[in-house]
Amino acid sequence: MGLVESGKLPKPLTKILNMSRRYSMWVYQWGLACCAIEMGAAFASPRYDVMRLGVIPLPASPRQADFLVVSGTVTDKMAPAVRRLWEQMPDPKYVISMGSCANCGGPYWDSYSVTKGVDQIIPVDVYVPGCPPRPEALLEGIVLLQERIMNEDMAERWKGDPIVVE
Amino acid sequence: MVTTESEQMAYIAAQAADARVNVEVETDEGMTLNLGPQHPATHGTLRIVAKLDGEMVEAAEPIMGYMHRGYEKLTEVRTYPQVTTLINRIDWLGSFANEVPFILAAEQLMEVEAPPRAQWIRTLLFELSRIANISLFLGDMAVQVGATTPVFYAFRDREFVLNQIERVTGGRFHPNFDRIGGLKDDLPKGWIEETGSVVNKMRDFCDEMEELVLGNEIFQARTREIGVIPPDVALAYGLSGANLRASGVDWDIRRDANVGLVYDQIDWKVWTHPDGDSFSRFWVRLQETREACNMIEQLLDGIPSGPIMAKVPRIIKVPAGEAYVATENPLGEMGYYIVSQGELTPFRVKIRSASFSNMSITPWLLKGVFVPDIISILASLYFILGDIDR
Numbered sequence: 001m002g003l004v005e006s007g008k009l010p011k012p013l014t015k016i017l018n019m020s021r022r023y024s025m026w027v028y029q030w031g032l033a034c035c036a037i038e039m040g041a042a043f044a045s046p047r048y049d050v051m052r053l054g055v056i057p058l059p060a061s062p063r064q065a066d067f068l069v070v071s072g073t074v075t076d077k078m079a080p081a082v083r084r085l086w087e088q089m090p091d092p093k094y095v096i097s098m099g100s101c102a103n104c105g106g107p108y109w110d111s112y113s114v115t116k117g118v119d120q121i122i123p124v125d126v127y128v129p130g131c132p133p134r135p136e137a138l139l140e141g142i143v144l145l146q147e148r149i150m151n152e153d154m155a156e157r158w159k160g161d162p163i164v165v166e
Numbered sequence: 167m168v169t170t171e172s173e174q175m176a177y178i179a180a181q182a183a184d185a186r187v188n189v190e191v192e193t194d195e196g197m198t199l200n201l202g203p204q205h206p207a208t209h210g211t212l213r214i215v216a217k218l219d220g221e222m223v224e225a226a227e228p229i230m231g232y233m234h235r236g237y238e239k240l241t242e243v244r245t246y247p248q249v250t251t252l253i254n255r256i257d258w259l260g261s262f263a264n265e266v267p268f269i270l271a272a273e274q275l276m277e278v279e280a281p282p283r284a285q286w287i288r289t290l291l292f293e294l295s296r297i298a299n300i301s302l303f304l305g306d307m308a309v310q311v312g313a314t315t316p317v318f319y320a321f322r323d324r325e326f327v328l329n330q331i332e333r334v335t336g337g338r339f340h341p342n343f344d345r346i347g348g349l350k351d352d353l354p355k356g357w358i359e360e361t362g363s364v365v366n367k368m369r370d371f372c373d374e375m376e377e378l379v380l381g382n383e384i385f386q387a388r389t390r391e392i393g394v395i396p397p398d399v400a401l402a403y404g405l406s407g408a409n410l411r412a413s414g415v416d417w418d419i420r421r422d423a424n425v426g427l428v429y430d431q432i433d434w435k436v437w438t439h440p441d442g443d444s445f446s447r448f449w450v451r452l453q454e455t456r457e458a459c460n461m462i463e464q465l466l467d468g469i470p471s472g473p474i475m476a477k478v479p480r481i482i483k484v485p486a487g488e489a490y491v492a493t494e495n496p497l498g499e500m501g502y503y504i505v506s507q508g509e510l511t512p513f514r515v516k517i518r519s520a521s522f523s524n525m526s527i528t529p530w531l532l533k534g535v536f537v538p539d540i541i542s543i544l545a546s547l548y549f550i551l552g553d554i555d556r
Contacts, residue, residue: 032211033233033552034258034339037302045321078211078232081203107252110243111236132258132339 023054028065033072035099035132042135067094073101074115086122097124100131226532233555241515254340257553260299260496265344268502270426271491283472284348289427290465293458298327299496308379310545311388323371348475389444393543404523407498412450413442419494432464444546521553
Protein backbone atom coordinates (compact mmCIF):
# COMPACT_ATOMS: atom_id res chain seq x y z
CA MET A 1 0.00 0.00 0.00
CA GLY A 2 2.82 2.39 -0.74
CA LEU A 3 0.50 4.64 -2.71
CA VAL A 4 -1.92 4.96 0.17
CA GLU A 5 0.78 5.63 2.71
CA SER A 6 2.34 8.32 0.56
CA GLY A 7 -0.93 10.23 0.67
CA LYS A 8 -1.08 10.63 -3.11
CA LEU A 9 -3.94 8.30 -3.85
CA PRO A 10 -5.81 9.36 -7.00
CA LYS A 11 -9.51 10.05 -6.44
CA PRO A 12 -10.90 7.33 -8.74
CA LEU A 13 -8.67 4.76 -7.10
CA THR A 14 -9.88 5.85 -3.69
CA LYS A 15 -13.43 5.43 -4.86
CA ILE A 16 -12.82 1.91 -6.15
CA LEU A 17 -10.99 0.96 -2.99
CA ASN A 18 -13.75 2.34 -0.81
CA MET A 19 -16.48 0.67 -2.79
CA SER A 20 -14.81 -2.69 -2.52
CA ARG A 21 -14.24 -2.21 1.18
CA ARG A 22 -17.80 -1.12 1.67
CA TYR A 23 -19.37 -4.22 0.22
CA SER A 24 -17.04 -6.81 1.70
CA MET A 25 -17.13 -6.18 5.39
CA TRP A 26 -16.49 -8.99 7.78
CA VAL A 27 -18.21 -8.36 11.05
CA TYR A 28 -17.00 -9.74 14.32
CA GLN A 29 -20.05 -9.98 16.45
CA TRP A 30 -19.51 -9.21 20.05
CA GLY A 31 -22.61 -10.74 21.52
CA LEU A 32 -22.83 -9.69 25.11
CA ALA A 33 -26.40 -9.43 26.28
CA CYS A 34 -29.96 -9.03 25.08
CA CYS A 35 -28.89 -7.17 21.94
CA ALA A 36 -26.93 -10.23 20.86
CA ILE A 37 -30.19 -11.97 20.10
CA GLU A 38 -31.44 -9.07 18.00
CA MET A 39 -28.07 -9.04 16.30
CA GLY A 40 -28.43 -12.76 15.75
CA ALA A 41 -31.84 -12.11 14.26
CA ALA A 42 -30.31 -9.53 11.92
CA PHE A 43 -27.38 -11.74 10.96
CA ALA A 44 -28.77 -15.24 11.00
CA SER A 45 -32.45 -14.91 10.30
CA PRO A 46 -33.82 -15.08 6.78
CA ARG A 47 -36.16 -12.19 7.48
CA TYR A 48 -33.45 -9.56 7.94
CA ASP A 49 -30.50 -11.21 6.17
CA VAL A 50 -27.51 -8.95 6.59
CA MET A 51 -25.59 -10.55 3.75
CA ARG A 52 -27.59 -8.67 1.16
CA LEU A 53 -25.80 -5.55 2.39
CA GLY A 54 -22.43 -7.10 1.66
CA VAL A 55 -21.68 -7.93 5.27
CA ILE A 56 -20.33 -11.33 6.15
CA PRO A 57 -21.01 -12.44 9.70
CA LEU A 58 -19.14 -14.98 11.79
CA PRO A 59 -15.45 -14.75 10.97
CA ALA A 60 -13.38 -17.22 12.91
CA SER A 61 -11.41 -14.61 14.75
CA PRO A 62 -11.25 -10.85 15.27
CA ARG A 63 -8.06 -10.86 13.23
CA GLN A 64 -10.15 -11.36 10.12
CA ALA A 65 -12.77 -8.78 10.95
CA ASP A 66 -13.31 -5.31 9.53
CA PHE A 67 -15.80 -4.10 12.02
CA LEU A 68 -17.11 -5.02 15.39
CA VAL A 69 -20.63 -4.87 16.74
CA VAL A 70 -20.58 -4.42 20.49
CA SER A 71 -24.05 -5.58 21.35
CA GLY A 72 -25.07 -5.42 24.93
CA THR A 73 -23.88 -4.44 28.35
CA VAL A 74 -20.15 -4.06 28.82
CA THR A 75 -19.33 -4.69 32.44
CA ASP A 76 -16.15 -3.60 34.14
CA LYS A 77 -15.03 -7.20 34.27
CA MET A 78 -15.60 -7.61 30.56
CA ALA A 79 -14.04 -4.31 29.50
CA PRO A 80 -10.40 -5.56 29.29
CA ALA A 81 -11.51 -8.40 27.05
CA VAL A 82 -13.43 -6.00 24.78
CA ARG A 83 -10.36 -3.81 24.49
CA ARG A 84 -8.14 -6.80 23.82
CA LEU A 85 -10.31 -8.14 21.02
CA TRP A 86 -10.55 -4.71 19.47
CA GLU A 87 -6.75 -4.45 19.55
CA GLN A 88 -6.49 -7.72 17.67
CA MET A 89 -8.48 -6.41 14.74
CA PRO A 90 -6.47 -5.17 11.76
CA ASP A 91 -6.70 -1.52 10.76
CA PRO A 92 -8.85 0.04 9.27
CA LYS A 93 -11.41 -1.09 11.79
CA TYR A 94 -14.79 0.22 12.75
CA VAL A 95 -17.02 -0.22 15.75
CA ILE A 96 -20.79 -0.16 15.97
CA SER A 97 -22.10 0.23 19.48
CA MET A 98 -25.48 -1.45 19.60
CA GLY A 99 -28.03 -0.73 22.26
CA SER A 100 -28.35 1.68 25.12
CA CYS A 101 -26.06 -0.31 27.41
CA ALA A 102 -23.12 -0.15 25.04
CA ASN A 103 -23.89 3.48 24.21
CA CYS A 104 -24.13 4.91 27.68
CA GLY A 105 -25.03 2.31 30.27
CA GLY A 106 -28.74 2.31 29.48
CA PRO A 107 -31.01 1.07 32.25
CA TYR A 108 -27.93 0.30 34.33
CA TRP A 109 -26.82 3.91 34.44
CA ASP A 110 -26.47 3.70 38.23
CA SER A 111 -25.10 0.19 38.48
CA TYR A 112 -21.81 -0.39 40.24
CA SER A 113 -20.54 -2.99 37.81
CA VAL A 114 -21.49 -1.68 34.37
CA THR A 115 -19.19 0.36 32.15
CA LYS A 116 -21.18 3.42 31.15
CA GLY A 117 -20.58 3.27 27.46
CA VAL A 118 -18.16 1.20 25.44
CA ASP A 119 -16.74 4.44 24.00
CA GLN A 120 -14.81 4.79 27.23
CA ILE A 121 -12.55 1.96 26.15
CA ILE A 122 -12.70 1.83 22.36
CA PRO A 123 -13.57 4.44 19.71
CA VAL A 124 -17.06 4.05 18.32
CA ASP A 125 -18.15 4.97 14.79
CA VAL A 126 -21.90 4.39 14.90
CA TYR A 127 -24.23 4.38 17.86
CA VAL A 128 -27.47 2.46 17.46
CA PRO A 129 -29.95 3.43 20.17
CA GLY A 130 -32.65 1.19 21.54
CA CYS A 131 -33.10 -1.34 24.28
CA PRO A 132 -32.65 -3.55 22.40
CA PRO A 133 -32.68 -1.93 18.94
CA ARG A 134 -34.75 -3.74 16.37
CA PRO A 135 -32.77 -5.63 13.74
CA GLU A 136 -33.81 -2.97 11.24
CA ALA A 137 -32.10 -0.36 13.38
CA LEU A 138 -28.87 -2.35 13.33
CA LEU A 139 -29.12 -2.69 9.56
CA GLU A 140 -29.57 1.08 9.34
CA GLY A 141 -26.45 1.52 11.45
CA ILE A 142 -24.54 -0.77 9.12
CA VAL A 143 -25.73 1.19 6.09
CA LEU A 144 -24.61 4.44 7.73
CA LEU A 145 -21.22 2.91 8.42
CA GLN A 146 -20.97 1.83 4.79
CA GLU A 147 -21.72 5.38 3.67
CA ARG A 148 -18.99 6.61 5.94
CA ILE A 149 -16.54 4.13 4.48
CA MET A 150 -17.56 5.18 0.98
CA ASN A 151 -16.75 8.83 1.64
CA GLU A 152 -13.56 8.13 3.51
CA ASP A 153 -10.20 9.35 2.32
CA MET A 154 -7.96 6.34 2.75
CA ALA A 155 -4.79 8.39 2.65
CA GLU A 156 -6.06 10.65 5.43
CA ARG A 157 -6.98 7.71 7.53
CA TRP A 158 -3.74 5.86 7.08
CA LYS A 159 -1.61 8.91 7.77
CA GLY A 160 -2.46 9.48 11.37
CA ASP A 161 -4.47 8.10 14.21
CA PRO A 162 -7.69 6.25 13.53
CA ILE A 163 -10.85 8.31 13.35
CA VAL A 164 -12.22 8.76 16.82
CA VAL A 165 -15.80 9.80 17.31
CA GLU A 166 -16.06 11.83 20.45
CA MET B 167 -4.42 5.14 22.74
CA VAL B 168 -0.74 5.82 23.30
CA THR B 169 0.81 3.52 25.83
CA THR B 170 4.33 3.36 27.10
CA GLU B 171 6.11 0.07 27.19
CA SER B 172 5.78 -0.24 30.94
CA GLU B 173 2.05 0.35 30.72
CA GLN B 174 1.82 -2.28 28.04
CA MET B 175 3.71 -4.76 30.20
CA ALA B 176 1.49 -4.01 33.20
CA TYR B 177 -1.54 -4.59 31.00
CA ILE B 178 -0.22 -7.95 29.81
CA ALA B 179 0.64 -8.95 33.37
CA ALA B 180 -2.86 -8.06 34.49
CA GLN B 181 -4.32 -10.14 31.70
CA ALA B 182 -2.10 -13.08 32.65
CA ALA B 183 -3.11 -12.76 36.28
CA ASP B 184 -6.70 -12.74 35.19
CA ALA B 185 -6.16 -16.00 33.35
CA ARG B 186 -4.90 -17.73 36.48
CA VAL B 187 -8.01 -18.53 38.35
CA ASN B 188 -7.84 -21.73 40.25
CA VAL B 189 -5.11 -23.49 42.16
CA GLU B 190 -6.48 -26.85 41.18
CA VAL B 191 -6.43 -25.89 37.55
CA GLU B 192 -2.96 -24.39 37.65
CA THR B 193 -0.68 -26.51 39.84
CA ASP B 194 -0.41 -29.88 38.12
CA GLU B 195 1.07 -30.60 34.76
CA GLY B 196 -1.08 -30.58 31.70
CA MET B 197 -2.64 -28.03 29.47
CA THR B 198 -5.07 -25.34 30.53
CA LEU B 199 -7.76 -24.54 28.05
CA ASN B 200 -9.46 -21.21 28.36
CA LEU B 201 -12.88 -21.09 26.77
CA GLY B 202 -14.35 -17.66 26.61
CA PRO B 203 -15.29 -15.09 27.87
CA GLN B 204 -16.03 -14.47 24.20
CA HIS B 205 -16.90 -17.76 22.64
CA PRO B 206 -19.93 -18.56 20.53
CA ALA B 207 -20.67 -21.68 22.54
CA THR B 208 -21.00 -19.78 25.77
CA HIS B 209 -24.03 -17.77 24.68
CA GLY B 210 -22.19 -14.58 25.42
CA THR B 211 -19.77 -14.11 28.18
CA LEU B 212 -19.31 -17.24 30.20
CA ARG B 213 -15.78 -18.38 30.70
CA ILE B 214 -14.75 -21.97 31.29
CA VAL B 215 -11.23 -22.82 32.35
CA ALA B 216 -10.48 -26.48 31.86
CA LYS B 217 -7.40 -28.47 32.70
CA LEU B 218 -6.77 -31.09 30.08
CA ASP B 219 -4.97 -34.37 29.99
CA GLY B 220 -4.74 -34.98 26.28
CA GLU B 221 -8.29 -34.79 25.05
CA MET B 222 -9.75 -35.47 28.48
CA VAL B 223 -10.93 -32.78 30.84
CA GLU B 224 -9.44 -33.29 34.29
CA ALA B 225 -11.03 -30.32 35.96
CA ALA B 226 -13.15 -27.50 34.73
CA GLU B 227 -14.40 -24.39 36.34
CA PRO B 228 -16.95 -21.86 35.13
CA ILE B 229 -16.06 -18.26 35.81
CA MET B 230 -19.11 -16.10 36.02
CA GLY B 231 -19.65 -12.44 36.55
CA TYR B 232 -18.80 -11.10 33.11
CA MET B 233 -22.43 -10.10 32.73
CA HIS B 234 -23.08 -9.07 36.31
CA ARG B 235 -25.18 -5.95 36.16
CA GLY B 236 -26.17 -5.65 39.79
CA TYR B 237 -29.90 -6.25 39.58
CA GLU B 238 -30.38 -6.97 43.24
CA LYS B 239 -28.83 -3.68 44.25
CA LEU B 240 -30.55 -1.71 41.50
CA THR B 241 -33.99 -2.92 42.53
CA GLU B 242 -33.45 -1.21 45.87
CA VAL B 243 -33.45 2.19 44.21
CA ARG B 244 -36.29 1.57 41.77
CA THR B 245 -39.98 1.83 42.55
CA TYR B 246 -42.03 -1.33 42.14
CA PRO B 247 -43.38 -0.47 38.67
CA GLN B 248 -39.87 0.44 37.56
CA VAL B 249 -38.43 -2.85 38.70
CA THR B 250 -40.22 -4.81 35.98
CA THR B 251 -38.33 -2.80 33.36
CA LEU B 252 -35.08 -4.04 34.82
CA ILE B 253 -35.92 -7.64 35.53
CA ASN B 254 -37.21 -8.11 32.01
CA ARG B 255 -33.60 -8.20 31.00
CA ILE B 256 -32.50 -11.07 33.21
CA ASP B 257 -33.52 -13.87 30.88
CA TRP B 258 -33.68 -11.97 27.64
CA LEU B 259 -35.17 -14.71 25.55
CA GLY B 260 -38.32 -15.18 27.57
CA SER B 261 -38.70 -11.76 29.07
CA PHE B 262 -42.33 -11.81 30.06
CA ALA B 263 -41.73 -14.84 32.24
CA ASN B 264 -39.30 -12.81 34.34
CA GLU B 265 -41.86 -10.23 35.33
CA VAL B 266 -44.52 -12.63 36.49
CA PRO B 267 -42.98 -14.00 39.71
CA PHE B 268 -41.95 -10.54 40.86
CA ILE B 269 -45.39 -9.11 40.25
CA LEU B 270 -47.00 -12.11 41.94
CA ALA B 271 -44.80 -11.67 44.99
CA ALA B 272 -45.63 -7.97 45.18
CA GLU B 273 -49.32 -8.77 44.77
CA GLN B 274 -49.05 -11.28 47.59
CA LEU B 275 -47.66 -8.59 49.86
CA MET B 276 -50.28 -6.05 48.83
CA GLU B 277 -53.02 -8.67 49.10
CA VAL B 278 -54.47 -7.89 45.70
CA GLU B 279 -55.33 -10.48 43.13
CA ALA B 280 -55.41 -9.96 39.39
CA PRO B 281 -58.81 -10.49 37.75
CA PRO B 282 -59.31 -13.87 36.02
CA ARG B 283 -58.88 -12.44 32.54
CA ALA B 284 -55.53 -10.93 33.47
CA GLN B 285 -54.44 -14.26 34.93
CA TRP B 286 -55.32 -16.09 31.75
CA ILE B 287 -53.52 -13.59 29.54
CA ARG B 288 -50.53 -13.72 31.85
CA THR B 289 -50.38 -17.47 31.50
CA LEU B 290 -50.81 -17.13 27.77
CA LEU B 291 -47.95 -14.68 27.38
CA PHE B 292 -45.89 -16.77 29.77
CA GLU B 293 -46.20 -19.79 27.52
CA LEU B 294 -45.59 -17.70 24.41
CA SER B 295 -42.34 -16.46 25.89
CA ARG B 296 -41.47 -20.07 26.71
CA ILE B 297 -41.82 -20.93 23.04
CA ALA B 298 -39.81 -17.85 22.05
CA ASN B 299 -37.09 -18.96 24.44
CA ILE B 300 -36.90 -22.67 23.78
CA SER B 301 -37.31 -22.46 20.01
CA LEU B 302 -33.99 -20.67 19.88
CA PHE B 303 -32.44 -23.36 22.05
CA LEU B 304 -33.59 -26.02 19.62
CA GLY B 305 -31.75 -24.29 16.81
CA ASP B 306 -28.77 -23.29 18.89
CA MET B 307 -28.11 -26.74 20.28
CA ALA B 308 -27.84 -28.04 16.72
CA VAL B 309 -25.34 -25.27 15.91
CA GLN B 310 -23.18 -26.28 18.83
CA VAL B 311 -22.86 -29.83 17.58
CA GLY B 312 -22.11 -28.73 14.04
CA ALA B 313 -25.32 -28.17 12.08
CA THR B 314 -25.83 -24.55 11.07
CA THR B 315 -29.13 -24.77 9.25
CA PRO B 316 -31.53 -25.36 12.19
CA VAL B 317 -30.71 -21.99 13.73
CA PHE B 318 -31.95 -20.24 10.61
CA TYR B 319 -35.22 -22.09 10.93
CA ALA B 320 -35.36 -21.23 14.61
CA PHE B 321 -34.86 -17.53 13.98
CA ARG B 322 -37.37 -17.60 11.15
CA ASP B 323 -40.16 -19.19 13.15
CA ARG B 324 -39.36 -17.38 16.36
CA GLU B 325 -40.22 -14.13 14.59
CA PHE B 326 -43.86 -15.22 14.40
CA VAL B 327 -44.04 -15.61 18.15
CA LEU B 328 -42.23 -12.32 18.72
CA ASN B 329 -44.71 -10.61 16.41
CA GLN B 330 -47.58 -11.84 18.53
CA ILE B 331 -45.89 -10.69 21.73
CA GLU B 332 -45.18 -7.36 20.07
CA ARG B 333 -48.77 -6.89 19.01
CA VAL B 334 -49.96 -7.18 22.59
CA THR B 335 -47.16 -5.54 24.50
CA GLY B 336 -45.40 -3.28 22.04
CA GLY B 337 -42.03 -4.87 22.63
CA ARG B 338 -40.39 -7.71 20.79
CA PHE B 339 -38.09 -8.58 23.62
CA HIS B 340 -38.84 -6.69 26.74
CA PRO B 341 -42.58 -6.30 27.07
CA ASN B 342 -42.74 -4.66 30.50
CA PHE B 343 -46.42 -5.43 30.34
CA ASP B 344 -47.22 -6.88 33.72
CA ARG B 345 -48.56 -4.55 36.37
CA ILE B 346 -49.30 -5.07 40.02
CA GLY B 347 -52.97 -6.00 39.99
CA GLY B 348 -53.28 -6.99 36.35
CA LEU B 349 -51.95 -6.09 32.94
CA LYS B 350 -51.33 -2.84 31.12
CA ASP B 351 -53.71 -3.44 28.24
CA ASP B 352 -56.21 -5.87 26.87
CA LEU B 353 -55.57 -8.04 23.85
CA PRO B 354 -55.85 -6.29 20.48
CA LYS B 355 -58.60 -7.19 18.04
CA GLY B 356 -58.04 -10.32 16.00
CA TRP B 357 -55.06 -11.37 18.09
CA ILE B 358 -56.58 -14.62 19.28
CA GLU B 359 -57.17 -15.97 15.77
CA GLU B 360 -53.70 -14.96 14.63
CA THR B 361 -52.08 -16.60 17.62
CA GLY B 362 -53.96 -19.77 16.78
CA SER B 363 -52.31 -19.90 13.38
CA VAL B 364 -48.90 -19.06 14.89
CA VAL B 365 -49.28 -21.99 17.27
CA ASN B 366 -49.83 -24.26 14.28
CA LYS B 367 -46.69 -22.85 12.67
CA MET B 368 -44.73 -23.56 15.83
CA ARG B 369 -46.03 -27.13 15.84
CA ASP B 370 -44.70 -27.52 12.33
CA PHE B 371 -41.44 -26.04 13.52
CA CYS B 372 -41.23 -28.66 16.27
CA ASP B 373 -41.87 -31.42 13.76
CA GLU B 374 -39.23 -29.96 11.50
CA MET B 375 -36.73 -29.86 14.35
CA GLU B 376 -37.52 -33.42 15.27
CA GLU B 377 -36.85 -34.60 11.74
CA LEU B 378 -33.89 -32.35 11.16
CA VAL B 379 -32.05 -32.63 14.45
CA LEU B 380 -33.39 -35.28 16.76
CA GLY B 381 -33.26 -38.11 14.25
CA ASN B 382 -29.89 -37.07 12.93
CA GLU B 383 -27.22 -39.71 13.38
CA ILE B 384 -24.44 -37.24 14.08
CA PHE B 385 -26.56 -35.38 16.58
CA GLN B 386 -27.34 -38.60 18.41
CA ALA B 387 -23.71 -39.64 18.41
CA ARG B 388 -22.71 -36.30 19.88
CA THR B 389 -25.36 -36.23 22.59
CA ARG B 390 -26.43 -39.73 23.60
CA GLU B 391 -24.84 -40.82 26.87
CA ILE B 392 -22.87 -37.60 27.00
CA GLY B 393 -23.09 -35.54 30.15
CA VAL B 394 -25.29 -37.90 32.11
CA ILE B 395 -26.74 -36.43 35.29
CA PRO B 396 -28.28 -38.99 37.66
CA PRO B 397 -31.44 -37.82 39.43
CA ASP B 398 -29.90 -37.67 42.90
CA VAL B 399 -26.98 -35.56 41.69
CA ALA B 400 -29.34 -33.28 39.80
CA LEU B 401 -31.36 -32.70 42.95
CA ALA B 402 -28.24 -32.23 45.05
CA TYR B 403 -26.94 -29.48 42.77
CA GLY B 404 -30.27 -27.70 42.75
CA LEU B 405 -31.03 -28.14 39.10
CA SER B 406 -34.45 -27.12 37.96
CA GLY B 407 -36.58 -26.96 34.88
CA ALA B 408 -36.01 -29.17 31.89
CA ASN B 409 -32.53 -30.15 33.07
CA LEU B 410 -34.05 -31.79 36.11
CA ARG B 411 -36.94 -33.33 34.22
CA ALA B 412 -34.50 -34.81 31.71
CA SER B 413 -32.91 -36.70 34.60
CA GLY B 414 -36.20 -38.39 35.30
CA VAL B 415 -37.34 -36.27 38.22
CA ASP B 416 -41.01 -35.48 37.86
CA TRP B 417 -40.93 -31.92 39.10
CA ASP B 418 -42.68 -28.88 37.74
CA ILE B 419 -43.67 -25.75 39.66
CA ARG B 420 -46.49 -25.10 37.23
CA ARG B 421 -48.18 -28.27 38.50
CA ASP B 422 -46.80 -28.64 42.02
CA ALA B 423 -46.78 -25.13 43.43
CA ASN B 424 -48.77 -22.99 41.06
CA VAL B 425 -49.37 -19.44 42.30
CA GLY B 426 -51.53 -16.91 40.53
CA LEU B 427 -51.50 -18.53 37.09
CA VAL B 428 -54.17 -20.74 35.60
CA TYR B 429 -52.19 -23.92 34.93
CA ASP B 430 -54.60 -25.86 37.15
CA GLN B 431 -57.50 -25.05 34.83
CA ILE B 432 -56.06 -26.49 31.64
CA ASP B 433 -55.11 -29.97 30.62
CA TRP B 434 -51.42 -30.58 30.13
CA LYS B 435 -48.63 -32.98 30.91
CA VAL B 436 -45.18 -32.81 32.47
CA TRP B 437 -42.60 -34.46 30.25
CA THR B 438 -39.73 -36.37 31.74
CA HIS B 439 -37.00 -38.52 30.31
CA PRO B 440 -35.17 -41.22 32.27
CA ASP B 441 -31.71 -40.91 30.64
CA GLY B 442 -30.37 -37.61 31.91
CA ASP B 443 -27.96 -37.10 29.00
CA SER B 444 -27.64 -34.19 26.58
CA PHE B 445 -30.01 -35.85 24.16
CA SER B 446 -32.76 -36.19 26.70
CA ARG B 447 -32.43 -32.54 27.68
CA PHE B 448 -33.01 -31.60 24.06
CA TRP B 449 -35.89 -34.05 23.83
CA VAL B 450 -37.62 -32.76 26.95
CA ARG B 451 -37.39 -29.17 25.73
CA LEU B 452 -38.78 -30.14 22.35
CA GLN B 453 -41.74 -31.83 23.99
CA GLU B 454 -42.22 -28.84 26.26
CA THR B 455 -42.46 -26.56 23.27
CA ARG B 456 -45.15 -28.79 21.86
CA GLU B 457 -46.91 -28.89 25.20
CA ALA B 458 -46.77 -25.11 25.36
CA CYS B 459 -48.47 -25.02 21.95
CA ASN B 460 -51.24 -27.22 23.31
CA MET B 461 -51.55 -25.07 26.40
CA ILE B 462 -51.78 -21.88 24.36
CA GLU B 463 -54.56 -23.34 22.26
CA GLN B 464 -56.56 -24.21 25.35
CA LEU B 465 -55.84 -20.82 26.89
CA LEU B 466 -56.96 -19.03 23.74
CA ASP B 467 -60.24 -20.90 23.82
CA GLY B 468 -60.93 -20.31 27.47
CA ILE B 469 -60.08 -16.65 28.13
CA PRO B 470 -62.89 -15.29 30.31
CA SER B 471 -64.23 -11.80 29.80
CA GLY B 472 -63.98 -9.12 32.43
CA PRO B 473 -61.70 -6.36 33.63
CA ILE B 474 -57.96 -6.45 33.09
CA MET B 475 -56.87 -4.56 36.22
CA ALA B 476 -57.78 -4.93 39.85
CA LYS B 477 -58.21 -1.87 42.01
CA VAL B 478 -54.78 -0.67 43.05
CA PRO B 479 -53.70 2.77 44.29
CA ARG B 480 -52.01 5.06 41.78
CA ILE B 481 -48.86 5.28 43.84
CA ILE B 482 -47.86 1.80 44.78
CA LYS B 483 -46.57 1.31 48.28
CA VAL B 484 -46.12 -2.29 49.27
CA PRO B 485 -46.85 -3.02 52.92
CA ALA B 486 -44.04 -4.28 55.11
CA GLY B 487 -43.41 -7.99 54.91
CA GLU B 488 -41.64 -10.74 53.05
CA ALA B 489 -42.75 -12.91 50.17
CA TYR B 490 -41.18 -15.50 47.93
CA VAL B 491 -42.86 -16.57 44.71
CA ALA B 492 -41.29 -18.89 42.17
CA THR B 493 -42.55 -19.87 38.75
CA GLU B 494 -41.45 -22.41 36.21
CA ASN B 495 -39.64 -20.21 33.75
CA PRO B 496 -38.32 -21.53 30.43
CA LEU B 497 -34.95 -22.13 32.07
CA GLY B 498 -36.21 -23.52 35.36
CA GLU B 499 -37.26 -22.23 38.72
CA MET B 500 -37.13 -18.49 38.94
CA GLY B 501 -38.13 -16.87 42.16
CA TYR B 502 -38.10 -13.48 43.79
CA TYR B 503 -37.77 -13.01 47.50
CA ILE B 504 -39.00 -9.52 48.29
CA VAL B 505 -38.48 -7.81 51.61
CA SER B 506 -40.57 -4.70 51.90
CA GLN B 507 -40.58 -2.06 54.60
CA GLY B 508 -43.62 -0.19 53.38
CA GLU B 509 -41.65 2.12 51.10
CA LEU B 510 -41.97 2.98 47.42
CA THR B 511 -39.00 0.76 46.68
CA PRO B 512 -38.25 -2.77 47.84
CA PHE B 513 -35.89 -3.03 50.77
CA ARG B 514 -34.20 -6.11 49.37
CA VAL B 515 -34.87 -8.39 46.43
CA LYS B 516 -33.18 -11.75 46.18
CA ILE B 517 -33.40 -13.22 42.71
CA ARG B 518 -33.24 -16.98 42.45
CA SER B 519 -32.49 -17.56 38.81
CA ALA B 520 -32.45 -20.96 37.22
CA SER B 521 -29.30 -20.77 35.13
CA PHE B 522 -27.07 -19.93 38.07
CA SER B 523 -28.00 -23.15 39.83
CA ASN B 524 -27.93 -25.10 36.59
CA MET B 525 -24.42 -23.83 35.95
CA SER B 526 -23.14 -24.99 39.33
CA ILE B 527 -23.13 -28.58 38.16
CA THR B 528 -20.57 -27.96 35.39
CA PRO B 529 -17.39 -28.73 37.43
CA TRP B 530 -18.89 -32.10 38.34
CA LEU B 531 -20.31 -32.75 34.92
CA LEU B 532 -17.32 -31.74 32.83
CA LYS B 533 -14.88 -33.89 34.77
CA GLY B 534 -13.69 -36.70 32.53
CA VAL B 535 -15.41 -35.70 29.32
CA PHE B 536 -13.70 -35.07 26.00
CA VAL B 537 -13.06 -31.54 24.81
CA PRO B 538 -15.69 -31.45 22.03
CA ASP B 539 -18.26 -32.70 24.53
CA ILE B 540 -17.79 -29.57 26.63
CA ILE B 541 -19.63 -27.67 23.94
CA SER B 542 -22.51 -30.07 23.56
CA ILE B 543 -22.94 -30.41 27.32
CA LEU B 544 -22.93 -26.66 27.85
CA ALA B 545 -25.39 -26.20 25.03
CA SER B 546 -27.71 -28.85 26.41
CA LEU B 547 -27.63 -27.36 29.91
CA TYR B 548 -28.99 -24.22 28.29
CA PHE B 549 -28.17 -21.18 30.29
CA ILE B 550 -28.56 -17.52 29.58
CA LEU B 551 -25.83 -15.29 30.80
CA GLY B 552 -28.10 -12.62 32.17
CA ASP B 553 -29.80 -15.34 34.12
CA ILE B 554 -26.52 -16.61 35.54
CA ASP B 555 -24.87 -13.37 36.51
CA ARG B 556 -27.91 -11.14 36.94
